[in-house]
Amino acid sequence: MPYINIKVTDENVTKEQKRALIRGATELMVKVLNKEPSTTFVLIDEVNTDNWGIGYEQVSEIRNIIK
Amino acid sequence: MPYINIKVTDENVTKEQKRALIRGATELMVKVLNKEPSTTFVLIDEVNTDNWGIGYEQVSEIRNIIK
Amino acid sequence: MPYINIKVTDENVTKEQKRALIRGATELMVKVLNKEPSTTFVLIDEVNTDNWGIGYEQVSEIRNIIK
Amino acid sequence: MPYINIKVTDENVTKEQKRALIRGATELMVKVLNKEPSTTFVLIDEVNTDNWGIGYEQVSEIRNIIK
Amino acid sequence: MPYINIKVTDENVTKEQKRALIRGATELMVKVLNKEPSTTFVLIDEVNTDNWGIGYEQVSEIRNIIK
Amino acid sequence: MPYINIKVTDENVTKEQKRALIRGATELMVKVLNKEPSTTFVLIDEVNTDNWGIGYEQVSEIRNIIK
Incomplete structure (x- = not known):
C-alpha cells in the first residue's frame, strides 16, 4: 500500500520517462x-x-x- | 483547524463536484x-x-x- | 484511485474517530x-x-x- | 536540508513575489x-x-x- | 533537484531497508x-x-x- | 489563506525555534x-x-x- 510522490521541475519530462519513474518506484517497493x-x-x-x-x-x- | 488534501486524476471534475468534495470533507471534520x-x-x-x-x-x- | 490526506492536531483522536474519518472520506469519493x-x-x-x-x-x- | 512547501491560491503571484518567498523562507531556515x-x-x-x-x-x- | 516522498505503514521497516529505499529512489532519478x-x-x-x-x-x- | 509546510530533521528543534518559524513564515505571507x-x-x-x-x-x- 505504499504511496510515492516524486516532485521534479517541469523541464520536458516525457511520457516514457514518467512511465520509467512509475515502474522503477513500484519495483523498489x-x-x-x-x-x-x-x-x-x-x-x-x-x-x-x-x-x-x-x-x-x-x-x-x-x-x-x-x- | 484541519487541513484536507484530496488528490484525484484530472478527468473532468466539475466545479459542482469540487464544491461537493469541499462541503463533504468539511462536514466530516x-x-x-x-x-x-x-x-x-x-x-x-x-x-x-x-x-x-x-x-x-x-x-x-x-x-x-x-x- | 483517490488519495486523501487529513491533517489534524494530535489531541486524543480515538481509533473509532479515525475509522469514521476513513469511512466518511472514502464514501465522499x-x-x-x-x-x-x-x-x-x-x-x-x-x-x-x-x-x-x-x-x-x-x-x-x-x-x-x-x- | 530543509524542505518548505508554500501553497497559495493562483491569483497573479508574480515572478518577483515568488523570488521574495524563496529568499525569505530560506533566510528563515x-x-x-x-x-x-x-x-x-x-x-x-x-x-x-x-x-x-x-x-x-x-x-x-x-x-x-x-x- | 528532485524531492521524493515515500509513505509506508510503520511495520518494522529496518534502517537497512530505509537505506535501500533512499539509494534506489536516488538512482532512479x-x-x-x-x-x-x-x-x-x-x-x-x-x-x-x-x-x-x-x-x-x-x-x-x-x-x-x-x- | 496560505498553507506552509516546513520539513526539517528532528535534531532538537526547541519550542522557541518552532514559534520563530511559525511567526517568520506567517510574516512572509x-x-x-x-x-x-x-x-x-x-x-x-x-x-x-x-x-x-x-x-x-x-x-x-x-x-x-x-x-
Missing part, C-alpha cells in the same frame, strides 16, 4: 519491502522552475546563469 | 471531530493521468486498455 | 466522483500542537490562553 | 535553525480558487460574494 | 532523468496502521482479519 | 502577498535522520561520518 504493486501509487508533480528555489534562488534564474 | 469549519481547509489536486501510476502502469495506459 | 473504494487511500497525520501555527501563534499557546 | 541554504528547497504551489475551500465554501465563490 | 544526486532528497514517512485506510477500512483492522 | 494571518497555517514536520536521504545517503550516516 516490491524488492525492498515486499509490497503489493496493485496497491502501490506513484504520483509525479512537475513544478515550474519559477516556483522551485534552492540556495536562495529560483531554478529559472539558475538555469539562465548557466546558459 | 465537524461531525467526527467537532472541528471549526471556518478554519478547515480543503485542497483538491487534479493530477494528469500520465503522472499517476498504479500496479506499475500509468493511469492513461490503463484507461486506453479498457477502451 | 464514491458518492461525488463514483470512485472505486478498493483503491481509495485515506491517510491521517496527527500533528503536535507545538508544530502547528495559525495567526502567528502555536496551537499549544492558543490552547493555554483559552484554558 | 538559516536564521532560526542555522541551516545550509545550498540544500534548502522551497516549492510554491499555486492552487486554483475552485480547488481551495474554507468554511464549507470554494474560494472562487467567496471572492464572487465580496465583489 | 539519476538513470531516468539524469538528475544530480547531491541535491536529490528522499523522505520516508512511516504511518501508523490505524491512520491508513483503504477500501473503507483501517489497515490495522485488515491485518487483524488476515491473522 | 503578510509582507510579500498581503495575506491574512488569521487564516495562515504553518505546519512543521520533524523527520528522523534515518528517514531522510540526500546524495544516496541517510542523514544519520552523514552525521556519523562528520563526527
Whole structure:
C-alpha cells in the first residue's frame, strides 16, 4: 500500500520517462519491502522552475546563469 | 483547524463536484471531530493521468486498455 | 484511485474517530466522483500542537490562553 | 536540508513575489535553525480558487460574494 | 533537484531497508532523468496502521482479519 | 489563506525555534502577498535522520561520518 510522490521541475519530462519513474518506484517497493504493486501509487508533480528555489534562488534564474 | 488534501486524476471534475468534495470533507471534520469549519481547509489536486501510476502502469495506459 | 490526506492536531483522536474519518472520506469519493473504494487511500497525520501555527501563534499557546 | 512547501491560491503571484518567498523562507531556515541554504528547497504551489475551500465554501465563490 | 516522498505503514521497516529505499529512489532519478544526486532528497514517512485506510477500512483492522 | 509546510530533521528543534518559524513564515505571507494571518497555517514536520536521504545517503550516516 505504499504511496510515492516524486516532485521534479517541469523541464520536458516525457511520457516514457514518467512511465520509467512509475515502474522503477513500484519495483523498489516490491524488492525492498515486499509490497503489493496493485496497491502501490506513484504520483509525479512537475513544478515550474519559477516556483522551485534552492540556495536562495529560483531554478529559472539558475538555469539562465548557466546558459 | 484541519487541513484536507484530496488528490484525484484530472478527468473532468466539475466545479459542482469540487464544491461537493469541499462541503463533504468539511462536514466530516465537524461531525467526527467537532472541528471549526471556518478554519478547515480543503485542497483538491487534479493530477494528469500520465503522472499517476498504479500496479506499475500509468493511469492513461490503463484507461486506453479498457477502451 | 483517490488519495486523501487529513491533517489534524494530535489531541486524543480515538481509533473509532479515525475509522469514521476513513469511512466518511472514502464514501465522499464514491458518492461525488463514483470512485472505486478498493483503491481509495485515506491517510491521517496527527500533528503536535507545538508544530502547528495559525495567526502567528502555536496551537499549544492558543490552547493555554483559552484554558 | 530543509524542505518548505508554500501553497497559495493562483491569483497573479508574480515572478518577483515568488523570488521574495524563496529568499525569505530560506533566510528563515538559516536564521532560526542555522541551516545550509545550498540544500534548502522551497516549492510554491499555486492552487486554483475552485480547488481551495474554507468554511464549507470554494474560494472562487467567496471572492464572487465580496465583489 | 528532485524531492521524493515515500509513505509506508510503520511495520518494522529496518534502517537497512530505509537505506535501500533512499539509494534506489536516488538512482532512479539519476538513470531516468539524469538528475544530480547531491541535491536529490528522499523522505520516508512511516504511518501508523490505524491512520491508513483503504477500501473503507483501517489497515490495522485488515491485518487483524488476515491473522 | 496560505498553507506552509516546513520539513526539517528532528535534531532538537526547541519550542522557541518552532514559534520563530511559525511567526517568520506567517510574516512572509503578510509582507510579500498581503495575506491574512488569521487564516495562515504553518505546519512543521520533524523527520528522523534515518528517514531522510540526500546524495544516496541517510542523514544519520552523514552525521556519523562528520563526527
